Amino acid sequence: MSPIAGYLFIFFARVADVSLATIRTIMIVKGHRLQAAIIGFFEVIIYITALTQVVGKLNNPLNLLSYALGFATGNFVGSFIEEKLALGYTTVQVITQRSRLCEKIRNCGFGVTTLNGMGKEGIREVLMISTARKDLPKLISLIEEEDDTAFITVLDTKSAKGGYFKQNK
Numbered sequence: 001m002s003p004i005a006g007y008l009f010i011f012f013a014r015v016a017d018v019s020l021a022t023i024r025t026i027m028i029v030k031g032h033r034l035q036a037a038i039i040g041f042f043e044v045i046i047y048i049t050a051l052t053q054v055v056g057k058l059n060n061p062l063n064l065l066s067y068a069l070g071f072a073t074g075n076f077v078g079s080f081i082e083e084k085l086a087l088g089y090t091t092v093q094v095i096t097q098r099s100r101l102c103e104k105i106r107n108c109g110f111g112v113t114t115l116n117g118m119g120k121e122g123i124r125e126v127l128m129i130s131t132a133r134k135d136l137p138k139l140i141s142l143i144e145e146e147d148d149t150a151f152i153t154v155l156d157t158k159s160a161k162g163g164y165f166k167q168n169k
Helices: 003-029 033-055 061-085 100-107 133-146
Strands: 089-096 113-119 122-132 151-157
Touching: 003 033, 003 061, 033 061, 089 133, 100 122, 100 133, 122 133, 133 151
Parallel strands: none
Antiparallel strands: 089 122, 089 151, 113 122
16 A cells, blocks of 8 residues: 555544544434444444554554544544434523514424523513424524524533424424
8 A cells, every 4th residue: 555545544544433433423422322333333343443554563653644634534523423423312502582482483384392581681481392303403493583682501402302393294
């Protein structure tokens, strides 16, 4: 194998294995153990293969550089892939003065629970919305369109049972 091909192999192998490691970790956190185990199987094969190329030639600093660049790039790529997969659920809490916001969100198919709250400047409505992560951008856009002063927090939801979730329309 030519030196350039070797550097590229190390780089792309690290990108692949670190990306898989990122996705595997998120699968574990979300409770998808079987998928995490399968991903881990391929991750470790790629990792050992890339590591062998570097350890076997420690006198070549470009191998180490390719390895490190692949690791850094793999973190970025893995988080990008996970964001696009948007696995699981999220809970959105909205604090607003606009009472119409709740109805507008419900009319778009989202389930909303409301609470009354007291802020520094008076009475507020607190909206709690649990939804699939893939629907989060649409929900945030909807909220901001109706109330650009709303205070929005987004929380990761490990699991959910019961209740109402947005129906695919």
